[in-house]
Amino acid sequence: MNNSFARLIDGMCATLRGEVLTRLDDEFARGQVFGVINLLNTFKVRADWSTGFLAQQVQAQCEAFDGIVRRIEGEKLPAAPPLLQRAPPQPVSAATLEAMRDDGNRAIGAMLGWLAAERAQLSETLAADIERELRRCMRSEIDIEMKNSPRPLFAEMSSGSEG
């Protein structure tokens, strides 16, 4: 793909609004189109091209450069352009990060349970400090999520027309 991800999303939304909705009379179907636009807007702020195939392309370059360097090593040759020497990328998948976040959230939940059960055994200050840390972390997760969510189109989805 040569177009930017965000521009493609904008184009799809504009087409749905300008070319599809203007020719669609059914209220329920119009609500569904607004649902699709809502999701596309979510993709725009949360998603990008998959890194998997880019990593494969860079990996192929690395292997080629390594092969050339090994092949010309010790040869008397005219000065060759420098080749990038780098380690192949190690991308972390979204699924891996998601699992890490969920494990972390389970640990926070367990810690909240422990704090509620054992609070009497802890000094007030210590209990308050632990709770503050846990809540700060929970709030951060939610704030990050909200910053990456577009305004929902509930009015449009429920009525089938622009709010």
Added chain:
Amino acid sequence: MATATNTIVDDATLATRVAAYLEGQVGHRVRVGTLTRFAVGFSWLTYAVPVGGLEGRDDEQELILRLGPDYGLFAPYSAMPQVLAMRSLEDSTVPVPRAYWASDDASIFGAPFLFCEKVSGAAVVPWVAAGTPGLEESYRRKLAEQFIDALGALHRVPWRERPIAEIAGGITVDNAARLNVEFWERQIERWAMRPYPMVEWAVRWLKDHCPVAPRVAIVHGDYRTGNFLETDGRITAILDWELVHLGDPHEDLGWASLPMYMGGSKLISRLAEPDWFYERYGQQAGFTVSMESVRYYRAFSLLKLAATHMAAARCFEEGRFNDMRMPAMGSQIATCLRQLEKTIEAT
């Protein structure tokens, strides 16, 4: 992905089955026209059903048919709570469509169903685009008065003498809040697709701060702008009774006053100034509103709203429903949880 279990037939087949069912009920031939499905609602399917000959050879009328599909948001459904509620309100001042036939037997239409009267009117949507002007002042005030008075009347209904007493269980003024929190905690366990420590924290807080209800009343469960019809400033029907239950009347106040339903204004459900709302409601309901309980139930309502969004996300993820509005709802869980935390902090 779970297998979709869509048992709802196409509209034409449904119309044929509707005709056969109605004929069985009234004992003579009826004519059923083309069904129209409404975009409203995220859970039960709602159809307008034109029927001829229901009460005589020449009469023409429209009924509303609601179906609770087994792939829906809160499935499995039962039509009974809402039917019992609507029948319990027939001689009250709460404007409610008349409930006709209902059954949980899925062999009839593929899902539990309810036929009720089609009431004329339009819904005022709670969600509006930024910059949308508020409702015209006298129109707003007129709707607000009826909105408040109908809620007060609902909460005054002597339900122990009505059909809805069937679902009372062991509810009391002392355990109403606790039972409710535990119910929604179980729903969240069913629906959440990942751990939400904020929910665990909030549930613990709600259980530790349960208020005693001023009385046990019929609680609509989704009382807000968008769930009533109006014509020329007159509320003609309160709709969407699928979350009806018995509980603390403050619950409906907490739900109606959610920021999500203010449409960018400072008015409860885009209609009423908060102080006036609580004062007038208290006069109508016959008890003094506890603002502490309102805040408690606002927090509870945010938990409930987050739970419904979790249900929407799961429903879509499992392939039970391809309604594109579901994942959009699912993207709003964080907003509910942030408001929930703020509400608890402010108590």
